[in-house]
Amino acid sequence: MNEWAKRNETLVKVLFILCMVFCILGYVSSPVALVGGFLFSYFLGHPFITLNSKAVNWLLKIAVVGLGFGMNLKETLAAGKDGFLLTIFSILATLILGYFLGRLLKMNRKSSHLISSGTAICGGSAIAAVSPVINASEKDISISLGVIFLLNSIALIIFPPLGHLFGLSQHQFGLW
Numbered sequence: 001m002n003e004w005a006k007r008n009e010t011l012v013k014v015l016f017i018l019c020m021v022f023c024i025l026g027y028v029s030s031p032v033a034l035v036g037g038f039l040f041s042y043f044l045g046h047p048f049i050t051l052n053s054k055a056v057n058w059l060l061k062i063a064v065v066g067l068g069f070g071m072n073l074k075e076t077l078a079a080g081k082d083g084f085l086l087t088i089f090s091i092l093a094t095l096i097l098g099y100f101l102g103r104l105l106k107m108n109r110k111s112s113h114l115i116s117s118g119t120a121i122c123g124g125s126a127i128a129a130v131s132p133v134i135n136a137s138e139k140d141i142s143i144s145l146g147v148i149f150l151l152n153s154i155a156l157i158i159f160p161p162l163g164h165l166f167g168l169s170q171h172q173f174g175l176w
Helices: 003-024 030-044 049-069 073-104 109-122 124-130 138-165 170-175
Strands: none
Touching: 003 030, 030 138, 073 109, 073 170, 109 124, 109 138, 124 138
8 A cells, every 4th residue: 555545544534533523522413423424434435444343233232221321211101101002003013014025125034124123113223132133144234224224314304394394293293
């Protein structure tokens, strides 16, 4: 590797770390960070690709635990009481629809199950919880996470304007 390529690689790594720090410290909103991450990897690549599988494995576990610590049990139970039956119905309907769509599209069963679980329940944390139970391969997990994060990204950008367009209250938007 020539000197210019080494400097360029180092510059991309430093820029990646700086962007990550700005996002972690809250200087960048979630939608902007998400789109910025897509653009960064598209134009500059992933500077730490060799560490990717280890990082994803550990970050998913940390995220699941962190999500639990960030929840207020009283508020969760109060909010959940209103939409409990709706939640049960939507999870079952999503899992059933995901099963049949996976078969229709001739998808790998494990990837289909992970994508359905991630869509129905809680995205990446559901995939992290379900993948060891079904002995999913790293490829199945990566594909599922990619699909779920892409769908979440689209929802993160599209859903708030739709909620405003339909005139939904915060409560209605949360149930939706």
